[in-house]
Amino acid sequence: KPPPKQIKIAPPVTTTGLTDVDVRSGMQVAALKQAVTDHLRYSIGHPPVATTLHDYYYALALAVRDRMQHRWLNTLQTNFDLKRKIVCYLSAEFLMGPHLGNNLLNLGIEQEARAALAELGQDLDIVLECEEEPGLGNGGLGRLAACYLDSLATLQRPAVGYGIRYEFGIFDQEIHDGWQAEITDKWLRYGNPWEIAKPEVAHYVNWGGHTEYYRDEAGNDRVRWMPYRVVKGTAYDTPTQGYGVNNCNTLRLWSAEAVESFDFQAFNTGDYYQAVEDKIISETVTKVLYPNDEPQIGKHLRLGQQYFFVSCSLQNMLHILSLSGVPVENFAERYAVQLNDTHPSIGVVELMRLLVDERRLDWDKAWAITVQTFGYTNHTLLPEALETWPLPMFQALLPRHLEIIYEINRRFLDEVRARFSGDEARVARMSLIGEEGEKCVRMAHLAAVGSHAINGVAALHSDLLKASVLKDFYEMWPERFSNKTNGVTPRRFLALANPGLRALLNEALGEQWPVNMEQLHQLEAKADDAAFRRKWRAIKEANKKRLADYILAHTDIELDPTWLFDIQVKRIHEYKRQHLNVLHIVTLYRRLKENPGLNISPRAFIFGGKAAPGYFMAKRIIKLINGVAETINADPDVNTRMKVAFVPNFNVQNAQLIYPAADLSEQISTAGKEASGTGNMKFMLNGALTIGTLDGANVEIREEVGAENFFLFGLTTEEVEHIKREGYHPTDCIASNSELRTVLELINSGYFSRGDAEVFRSVVNNLTYSDPFLVLADYAAYVACQERVSAAWQDKENWTRMSILNTARSGKFSSDRAIREYCDEIWNVQPATVKL
Ligand code: GL5
Secondary structure (H helix, E strand, O other): OOOOOOOOOOOOEOOOOOEHHHHHOOOOHHHHHHHHHHHHHHHHOOOHHHOOHHHHHHHHHHHHHHHHHHHHHHHHHHHHHHOOOEEEEEOOOEOOOOOHHHHHHHHOOHHHHHHHHHHOOOOHHHHHOOOOOOOEOOOHHHHHHHHHHHHHHHOOOOEEEEEEOOOEOOOEEEEEOOEEEEEOOOOOOOOOOOOEEEEEEEEEEEEOOEEEEEEOOOOOEEEEEEOOEEEEEEEEEEEEEOOOOOOEEEEEEEEEEEOOOOOHHHHHOOOHHHHHHHHHHHHHOOOEOOOOOOOOOOOHHHHHHHHHHHHHHHHHHHHHHHHOOOOHHHHHHHEEEEEEOOOOOOHHHHHHHHHHHHOOOOHHHHHHHHHHHEEEEOOOOOHHHOOEEEHHHHHHHOHHHHHHHHHHHHHHHHHHHHHOOOOHHHHHHHOOEEOOOOOEEEHHHHHHHOOOEEEEOOHHHHHHHHHOOOHHHHHHOHHHEEEOOOOEOHHHHHHHOOHHHHHHHHHHHOOOHHHOHHHHHHHHHHHHOHHHHHHHHHHHHHHHHHHHHHHHHHHOOOOOOOOEEEEEEOOOOHHHOHHHHHHHHHHHHHHHHHOOOOOOOOEEEEEEOOOOOOOHHHHHHHHHHHHHHHHHHOOOOOOOOEEEEEEOOOOHHHHHHHHHHOOEEEEOOOOOOOOOOOHHHHHHHOOOEEEEOOOOOHHHHHHHHOHHHOEEOOOOHHHHHHHHHHOOOHHHHHHOOHHHHHHHHHHHOOOOOOOOOOOOHHHHHHHHHOOOOOHHHHHHHHHHHHHHHHHHHHOHHHHHHHHHHHHHOOHHHEHHHHHHHHHHHHHOOOOOOOOO
């Protein structure tokens, strides 16, 4: 298709003499108030008597979106004009969190919006709570993608996030009798003011069928894919506004629909069901997010989702490239495509198919473009999370892709043999096809072979990657490997989540710190200033009060904001060891019962996190936390000094209340298992001290903050591996520690389950006879470390000092630092300033 003719049209002029753009981008209170009123009337259309709080949310959201729209269009135009290279971040998950507060912050119009609403008799804070957050992700991986979009826009880098518009995101969690109940997340129920449907931006995606060989006009052998079904993907765009800049990038999510809503042929012959079947099957593709955090769920539909969004995205890039008049040979000069884990790694094969079969490039040229285009980020070493697809399933869904994979593999293994001649064991290990047991396609190998850059997400994790799952690939291409330690956006997780601290930082450092986190180092001098420490404590206590109110409203548990708030929020997983935390709580409980005069620092133990619905042990751990909470909170012997609360439905919205209220951050995974963690960084930013193992980014957090400001315990990765090699016997830990034995017995006895001795048997037995994550091996060290925490808390001034130093030294963990590294070292993408 030739590029469309560009006809320049002047923006419409209103009767006031201002252009429409001027009016719609007005940031003043009066303009915002008028915009909200207009949207209430013209976009929502309820009479005053029927206007709800949600209507005010929606109207303000639309008014804010109008103000971003101008910036968004200018960003697209600028990128087009400057012909800059664009980052395409391919991710099956984007856990964006509520948009309204963040967009007001990034546009710098919170105060104006607050005043405008006040003039309309509404309170911004209450209106903000109306937003149903788009839960299009499970946990760290999806939230990382959202932080990276924030930094990309803020650093003025042209970028598009490509993903899936799930109709149902991550389930809402309710707690019924201590158990997790999963409620469907109907986030689109009342509409989504942030997205702009682009029905004209659509691509067609094939499924199944077979391939045919033919000879083209020039006499070349070619392949044609004859699919069984075609699904249409339509774009929904969400503008993502940078902080303090005009740049506003795009999150483009694909929604699946049938090519024709009705098969008229079938309909006319009277087969009504056949006619609607296609529509139903097609639309299933983007119905629901798989709620599993790490382990793979080898489901046909999941592979379908991955292929669907990746194919739409790559077709979209090719389409835009041709609109820009850039030859397809220059694809890699215009696009840097990042694979967020292996979920989009089918993209390597799809780009080859598009270039070779559809654009008729020769194989070598296409392969050079492909490898130059892709980068691959690995996010986990857990063996059960490494994606593989059974060959028959893959063949049935993507017959042409399997052929291409065989050809990539053939050429690749020739290279391996040339480099390591005679080493057939290595060839088998590295093959894209796994042959032990059921034959399968190994997606991590595919991603590694098809990418010029491969990275882990924390220094330790990147080292382990090179030494374990991708060792052979590291030996083959050491130059492809690097580390990119994760980061989090200080805009959402500090400025927005912690307005008290924001004000203090503004006063102490000026207002540039949100985009220059290294400035936080200037706080170090203030750590010794008693007046500053008092202010710091007052802010923390107000945040704790805010969280206590929230917890009371949602659980009926009353917490005292003067106590130490000890918090573990993250997905529930055995490797993250929430049960180790519980063992400490029960230990402390028993000690207090036996020795009522014991001097401990009063503590609130706070948990939050979802369990994958099919993860038996994780769901028991939630029940255990709630059982222990129920018993302890009701026991007058101890409940003036300790309490336990499980915050239901941990999500981005309540995370913004939780991180700022923490005194102690629990980062207690088995060493070598947590790739990085990002919650650990959000706590640090907000001045929490960490109790943690040498795992993931904890290592770097401790390096930054100093060993004296970090509570370290537990086995190292090497020690864990050593113990496992030698044969680990958790019963030995129990035999040598009578306190541990009593704690386990108490849990097993039904004491925390109203006398039911069955409920927690599986948890206790698992720890006693298997304990795959070395909970018992680390128990004694953890309890001892918690005693050090307790003692340190008693010295308020020094604790505050350490808290200040944590924030002061958290600059490294800004996602801006991470994104700069990706841009400079992997993507080669430069900033493009957008003018209005
Ligand atoms: C994860 C890791 O488990 C986390 O340690 C990491 O911080 C995050 C982002 O890199 O990626 N991998 C993964 O599959 N999920 C994660 O949170 O869901």
